[in-house]
Amino acid sequence: MTIKKFNYAKAYYLFKKIRSTEEKIIEIYESDVIKSPVHLSLGQESIAVGIALASNKKKDIVFSNYRSHAHFIAHGGDYKKMWAELFGKESGLSSGKAGSMHLGDLDINFIFTSAIVGSAISEAVGYALALKLKKLNSRVICYHGEGAMDQGTFWESLNFSALKKLPILFVCENNHLAIYSEQKKRMKTLNICKKVESFGVRSIKIEDNSTKNIFKYAHKALQGIGKNSQPVFLEINTYREVDHVGTNYDFELGYRKKDKQQLLKNLNELNYLKEKTKNFLQVEKKISKEISDALNYSYKSNFPKIKHIESNVTKE
Ligand SMILES: Cc1ncc(C[n+]2csc(CCOP(=O)(O)OP(=O)(O)O)c2C)c(N)n1
Numbered sequence: 373m374t375i376k377k378f379n380y381a382k383a384y385y386l387f388k389k390i391r392s393t394e395e396k397i398i399e400i401y402e403s404d405v406i407k408s409p410v411h412l413s414l415g416q417e418s419i420a421v422g423i424a425l426a427s428n429k430k431k432d433i434v435f436s437n438y439r440s441h442a443h444f445i446a447h448g449g450d451y452k453k454m455w456a457e458l459f460g461k462e463s464g465l466s467s468g469k470a471g472s473m474h475l476g477d478l479d480i481n482f483i484f485t486s487a488i489v490g491s492a493i494s495e496a497v498g499y500a501l502a503l504k505l506k507k508l509n510s511r512v513i514c515y516h517g518e519g520a521m522d523q524g525t526f527w528e529s530l531n532f533s534a535l536k537k538l539p540i541l542f543v544c545e546n547n548h549l550a551i552y553s554e555q556k557k558r559m560k561t562l563n564i565c566k567k568v569e570s571f572g573v574r575s576i577k578i579e580d581n582s583t584k585n586i587f588k589y590a591h592k593a594l595q596g597i598g599k600n601s602q603p604v605f606l607e608i609n610t611y612r613e614v615d616h617v618g619t620n621y622d623f624e625l626g627y628r629k630k631d632k633q634q635l636l637k638n639l640n641e642l643n644y645l646k647e648k649t650k651n652f653l654q655v656e657k658k659i660s661k662e663i664s665d666a667l668n669y670s671y672k673s674n675f676p677k678i679k680h681i682e683s684n685v686t687k688e
Contacts, residue, residue, distance in 0.1 A: 376591055378584045379425065380648035381655065386421045387583065387642055389659045390442045396663055397441075397458070398619040405671070407460030408471025413442035415613035415638050419545050420446035422586025423513060426594055431510040433481045433503070435496035438473040439545075440485045443515055449477040455666040461673035467684060468676045489550075490516065490523035493542075497529040500538035504601060511597050512540040518607075519550025522558055527571070533603040534572040541593055542573075542605040547612040552627040568605045575605040581641050611638065 394412045401410070413420065416439075424446035427434075436443040444454055450465065457464030458472050465475060466484070476484030483499075486492055496514035503510050520526055521544065533540050544564065548555040556562060565575035574596075576589055586608060593604040611634035615622035623630040646652045 376426065378587050380645055381651065383421050383425060383583050383587075384642075384645035384649040384652060385655045385659070386424065386446045387417045387645055388656065389662070390417045390420065390445050391642065392659050392663060393445060394441060396667075398614075401619040406458045406472070407468075408458060408473060409617050410441075410458070410472045410619065411439040411617050412614050412619065413439055415611045415634070416545055416547060417442055417638070418581040418583040418586055418641055419543065419608050419610060420515075422583045423515075423541075423543055423590045424448070425583075426587045426590035427513060428511075428594075429480065431481075432594070433483065433496075433499055433510060433512045435483050435492040435499070435512065435514045436475075436485045437489070437492055437516060437520070438485060438487045439517070440475050440515075441472070444475045444477070444482060447482055448480050449475065449482050450479070451662060452666045452669045453477070456670040456673050459670040459673070460675060461670055462676040462680075463669065463673035467680065469685065490520040490525045492516070493520060493523075494525050494529045496540060497533045497538060500533060500540040500603075501536060504536065504538055509598065510539070511594055512538075513543060513594075514540060515543045515545060517550065518544055518546040518548065518555055518564060519553075519558075521564065522550065530568065530571050530573055530603070530605075537600075537602045539597045539601045540603045541590065541597055542568075542603065543590075544605065544607045545610050546607050547610045549612060549616070549628070551616045552622075552625065554628070564607050565605070568607075573603050573605050575607065578606060578608045581608075581610060581638060583641060583645060611635075613638070 394414050397410055420442035429448060434447050453465045454475060457466060460468040462468050473487040474485055476482055493514060493516055496512050500512040565577045568575040578586055578589055597604055649655060
């Protein structure tokens with residue numbers, strides 16, 4: 373088994389890139405150049421970074437959801453095309469017809485996402501079944517929120533993955549919220565891992581947002597999945613900084629309090645990665661350039677032509 377070393381510079385680059393991207397989205401959202409709703413991952417960056425660094429970019433298949441900017445960037449999706457997609461331009465990932473909630477890039481095995489909560493979970497398990505039947509030595513990584521576990525499809529899929537010993541890593545990003553509804557108002561028992569274990573799936577709970585820790589557990593889990601072909605479930609505690617959808621801070625809505633400690637914890641994590649990165653200035657310069665290049669590309673691109681309205685879409 374090859375043991376991967378945690379690369380601080382790469383982690384800083386990805387974390388900072390995700391954060392800077394979403395801060396840029398917030399900055400320009402009011403100007404209406406972004407043509408779709410956005411679900412931001414600010415506060416949750418370390419999960420995508422730790423998992424992506426632990427994954428095998430060439431082989432692993434990634435299923436995400438509508439809150440996917442962080443996953444998409446961390447796993448190396450086409451960055452310019454992502455921005456163009458948000459702008460609704462024809463040079464985007466889906467010719468500008470899909471928007472933020474449906475990102476995908478098959479060149480990096482990042483399956484197009486959906487706004488239907490939990491829908492990708494059964495698809496991910498189906499993909500893992502195909503990998504196993506075809507004896508392909510790859511693994512599926514399936515990101516979902518704890519809210520998706522309110523759906524029956526999650527438990528059916530989990531059961532099937534355990535029964536058929538499928539090579540899949542479930543990554544539950546537990547931000548304790550489904551829109552404005554707290555986990556404790558939706559679930560009688562909050563011990564998610566215990567429930568998952570009762571289905572015969574090994575589960576690991578990661579309490580904090582240490583990118584290195586997440587990387588470490590994910591790397592080990594992925595190696596075990598590859599070797600034994602069996603599912604593993606990671607629950608990672610996290611904190612959503614902004615509103616469920618859109619670019620506002622929603623603390624005045626009254627359903628939750630601003631948790632300054634959590635906000636600080638995330639910034640501390642970013643600063644920690646920065647301190648460990650000798651050439652952090654170069655890294656930051658590279659990110660700024662990537663963002664401005666992607667924005668230029670998106671501003672300059674055309675909207676899709678009306679005559680193409682029916683191309684690349686599924687017809688009844
Ligand atoms: C099948 C379905 N039911 C309800 C919704 C409305 N909805 C959108 S996001 C969401 C919350 C999901 O929470 P979670 O899975 O924890 O993910 P998070 O948004 O916190 O990342 C809900 C209920 C939906 N899109 N699809």
